[in-house]
Amino acid sequence: MTGAVLAERTEMVDGAPSALAALRRGEPVVLTHARERHLVIAAERVTGRTMALLVRYSSGFACVAIEGERLAALDIPLMEADDAGREAFAVSVDAGAGLTTGISALERARTVRALAHPSTTPADLVRPGHVVPVQVRPGGVLERPAPPEAAADLCRLAGLVPAAVFAAIPESVSEPLPTALADLTTVRVEDVVRHRERAEPLVHPAAVAPLATRRGLLTQHTYVDVRGGTEHLAVVAGAVADADAVPVRVHDECLAGDLLGSVRCRCAGDLAAALDAVATAGNGVVVYVRGGAACGGQPTGVAVPADRDRVAAHVLRDLGVRSVVLLTDDHGHAGRLSAFGMPVVACAPLTPAGQCDLRAGAVE
Template identity: 40%
Template sequence: MITPPKGPELVAATPSAAGQPTSPRGPSTGSGPAADDAAVERVIAEVAAGRPVVVVDDHDREDEGDLIFAGAHSTTELMAFMIRHSSGVVCVPMLGEDLDRLALPAMVADNADPKGTAYAISVDAATEVSTGISAADRSRTVRALTDPGTTTTDLTRPGHVFPLRARPRGVLERRGHTEAAVDLARLAGQPPVGVIAELVNDDGTMTRGRQLTTFAEQHRLTMISIEQLAGYRWRHERLIEPVAVTNLPTAYGIFTAHAYRSLITGAEHVALVGGTVDVDTPVLTRVHSECLTGDAFGSLRCDCGPQLTDALATIAEQGGVLVYLRGQEGRGIGLAPKLQAYQLQESGRDTVDANLDLGLPADARSYDDAAQILRDLGVSAVRLITNNPAKQRGLERGGIDVTELIATGTFAGPDNINYLRTKRDRMGHRLADLDTHQPHHHRGAAS
C-alpha cells in the first residue's frame, strides 16, 4: 500500500460540473523539488475532491497527456467530459489482485505492446446499463469495478470499458499513465482504481506539449508529469531498508559500513561513513557507481578506480560519507553489455554511441537510492565529490541539498583519454583541464 504522505490536510471540495472545477489552478510553472511537491499535492487534492486532472508522460516515451480521475468519483458528467475530449477509449487502471478477484485475465496471452500496456478483458456492468457505450453506462461500469463487493457475475465480457493491470510499485516501476492513475487514487485516500483516456485535439491528433497546457488552462485543470509524481514518491516514501551496520577497517582508515536494500529493485548498496560527521552541516559525500572492472580489476579504460580510492582517502581524512551504488555497472547497463560496448569502442565507437548501438541508454543510472540512503543517515545537505552534473541533479531531485561541488582528480592516460573526452563533450562532465593536465597521481592503498 502507498501511504499518503504527511502534509496539508486534503479537504474534499464540492465537485462542480465535469470540466469546470471550482479551483482555478493551472499547471505548475515552478521548478525544483519544492515546486514539484506543491504541484503534486494540488493534483492529489483535486483527485480526492472528485475532479479530473491532466497527467503528462515523459518526452522520450509517448509525450502525451491523459485525463485522469478516481474511479470512486465516476459520474455521468465526468465520463461525458472525458469522452468528449479524448479518443473515446476509456480505460480503468487497477491492481492485479483486484483483476484476479474479478477473473479478468489479460486481453492477449502474448502482449506485444512496445510500452507494455497491460490490457485486461473489456467489461460492462451486468445491471443498470443499456448498450454499455453511453457515458452513464460506462460510469456505472467504472463504479462496479471500483466496488470491492463486486463479483465476477456482476460484469459481462467483452464490454466497452477496458481495465488495465498496473504494476505493483506504480510509477516507480513503470512510468505509465496506468500506474500514475492508481498512485494518485491511493495518495488521495481513494480505492486504487483510476479512470484514464488519452487527450486528443479536435482534428483527432494527439494533444501534446503546449496544447496540453492550453487545454488544462481552458478547463481550469491541474496538470503534472509522471516524472514529478515519481519524484514526489521518492521524496515522501521510505523505499530502502537498512540491513546491517558494522565496522570496516580498510587501508584508508576505519569506516562504519551500512548495508541497504532497495525495496523497488532489490539492489544492495553500501554507505561507508568515515571520520567525524556533523549532519547539521553539509557533509562531504561521494556517490560512486559500481564498476567491477575499474574498482576491483584496476582497468585503465575508465577513471572509476582512482576516483574511488581518492574519495575513500579524502573521506577517511576529513570525515564524510561514500555511497556505493551496486547494480550500476557500465552506467547502469550491466557487466556483460559493458564489455560488449568495449568491443564496439575498439572499432572506433565512443562510450555513448557504443551503448546506443546496443539498444541501451547512454546512461541508465538513477540516484534515488543514494538520496534515500543519505536521508536515512540523517544527511540533508552535502558537499559532493563529483565531476558529473547528473549526480547533483539526481540528489537534488531526491531532496538532498548540494551546497558545493568538489571536482575529482583528472585521471587520464592513453587508454582512457578518449573516454574522458566523451564524458566531457557529450555528457557534460566537468573536465575543463583534461587536455592540459599533468598525469595525476592518486592516493591509492599502500601496497
C-alpha cells in the same frame, strides 16, 4: 545539463498533495508526462458528470488503470501477453445490470465504479464493452514511471481503491486549457515517483561508527537494503545534516578493483580520489553502494545505474543532506539522483581522469 537547470527542475512545485485531495473529492486531475497529458479520476468516485467532462475534453478512449490481482479476481484477461515496456490492455467490459448500450458517460461511469467496487464479481461484467482496463505494473511508478501506474498509485496514496479512469487530452487542445480544465489540479508522473520515494524508505540505518583513517577522522554509516539485506555504506566527512551543496561521490562496489588491485578498471583510484576529496574539504559523503554494478574482474556483471542512484538518494536523505554537488562528469547520473528526490545543484569532476568506465574489460 547545467547545475542551474538541475536546480530549477528540483524546485518545481510538487503537485502530488493537492492531486490526492482532488481525487478524494472525486474531481478530475490533469496528469502530465513529458508532452502527454491525461485526465484522471478515481474510479470509485467517478460520476456521470465527471465522466462526461473526461470524454468531452479527451480522445474519448476511456481506460481504467487497475492492478493485475484485481483483473484476475474479475476474470478479465489481457488482450496480449504482458510486456513491461508497453501498456497492458485488457479485454473491454461493461457493467452488465441495467445498462442499455454501455457507451453513455453515465453508463461508463457505472462500469468504472463497478471495476473498483469490492463486491463486483466476474458475472456482473459483460465482455466486450466500452471501458478498457489497463493492467499496471505491481511496483507502480517505481517500476514503470508512466501515466497508468501514476494514476493507480495516486488513488492508493489517497487512501482510495487503486484504480483510476484516465484518457489522453489530444495535442490539439492547446494552452491555455479550456475553462473547464484550467482550474483542475495538475500533477506530473515525476511528482508521484518522488512522493513515493520519500514515503517508502529503501534503506534502514543500522550503525554509525567513527572511522580513523590516514586521511583523518571520518564517520562510517551502515545501511541495510530493505530488499534483501545488502549493506551499503556512507563515509562522511564533517557535518552534512541539513546542509546544502554537500560534495558527494557515489561509488559502486567493485571487488576486483577496490580490494584486489585489478588494473582493468579505475574503481580503486576513483574511490581513493573521492575519499581524498571529502576528507580534504572536511565536508562530504562517499556513498558506497554494494551488490549492484560489477566491472573489472567481473565482466559478466550488469550495471544498474538507476538502482544505484535510488539507493544513494535514500542514503543521502537519511543523512539529512538537502542538496549535493555531485562529483561526476556523468549528467545522467545527476539527473537520476535528482529524479529520486536528492537535488543536485551542480556537478564537479572527481579527477581529470574522469569516472569509472563500467564497460567490461575497460583498461586504464
